[in-house]
Every structure is written in structure tokens, then in C-alpha cells.
Amino acid sequence: MNSQADRLAHATSTSVEDMRVAPVELLLNPSIPIDPRVMQIDSEEETWMTRIMNYLTKGIQPDDPIEVRKLRIKAARYAIIDDTLFLKSFSGPYLRCLDPHKAEWVIKEIHQGTCGNHMGGRSLAHKALTQGYFGSYMARDAEQFSRKCDKCQRHAPFIRQPAEELNPVVGPWLFARWGMDIVEPLPTAVGSKKFVLLATDYFTKWVEGKAYKMVTQTNVVRFV
Structure with missing residues (x-):
């Protein structure tokens, strides 16, 4: 099955005078079947951002007056730019709001991506905020992710180890001491x-x- 690939590999290692002709097949159609169905990327499930975006874009409010007041106070800190929800930070730029799936991907990239750095949950959540991202449960998700990291558990320093070896006191028999x-x-x-x-x-x-x-x-x- 690899005869044509072997001929091409052999042809590259020979000189020009000894160059052999290797037949090359042109495929007009894909050799593997392709599923024509379109996979949906963006999920339509409701997240913590759904109510805020519906209120800012369409003015949709809940039926409970107490919930309406809470939603108005909460939505005042958010803004929609190019169909994307941002949080107005107090002393910095706007933070891009993320749903739970995107927040998990951002935390994973910051923690163990190409330029990632293995760190604790609190530092991981703070770094995600400084990079311009915001999630409703960012601190909790970062803490849970860092605890499940295999490399962090294997190579993390043990800061609570005793300064010297412990000398346990064991009695020679039951109820002797x-x-x-x-x-x-x-x-x-x-x-x-x-x-x-x-x-x-x-x-x-x-x-x-x-x-x-x-x-x-x-x-x-x-x-x-």
C-alpha cells in the first residue's frame, strides 16, 4: 500500500541522472467520506449572561419586581460592544464576559497552555482578570481546576513539611502508655x-x- 510513497522517497535521495519516474495519482474527490452536516459551535443554553444581555438588548425583564430591581442594578455595570458583553471594571479596561465553557478554556490556556504557568486557584483567577476576562464563578472554577491538575499535584512544593524527622512514641503493648x-x-x-x-x-x-x-x-x- 506504500509503494508509491516508497518510490517518491527513493527518488528524492537519488541523483538527477538516475531520477526515476514515479506515477502520481490526482484525487478529484476526497478519499474519506465527509459528513455534510454543520456542527453548531455556539450553544444556545442559558448562562449567567443571558438575562443581562436580554435586558440590555431587548429590554426583557422578569415578572418579580424585586428581581427587576436587582437586574437593573446589576446590568448598570455591563455594556454590549459588537454583540459581546463586557464588564465595566472600576480601575481598568472593560473585561470580556465568558460563559462557563469559554471560561474553562481560558483558565486551561493560562494554566497549562503554550505560555501557561502552573499556579494556585487564587493567582490563576487574578491573572485571568488582568488578561481582560471575567466570569461569574471565575475564582471557584480556577480553584477547582488547579486542584485537579496532575502536574501541580506531582511537582508542587510541600510548604508544611516538618523541620525535622518525627519520632513517634509507640508503646510496646496495648494500654501500656x-x-x-x-x-x-x-x-x-x-x-x-x-x-x-x-x-x-x-x-x-x-x-x-x-x-x-x-x-x-x-x-x-x-x-x-
């Missing part, structure tokens, strides 16, 4: 009890606790 502590005053419960006395076994992590109105020497002796 215990640790006791008094919990700080808690909200007053039934019987005016607001202190908790805890005892924990180091090996099994078994916990015993009891609430007291006041931790005294007698209560500790009875607890032990």
Missing part, C-alpha cells in the same frame, strides 16, 4: 459542665473522655 489532657473550657452544657478530661492510649489510639463542671483532684482520681 497513656496520655491525659484537659480540654479548654467549652460552651456550658447540661449540668454546667464545660471541661473535658481525656485519656488516650498511644498504641491503639483508644480515647476515653468525661465531662466535668470543674476538674479537681478527686475527679481525676475517679476518672483514672
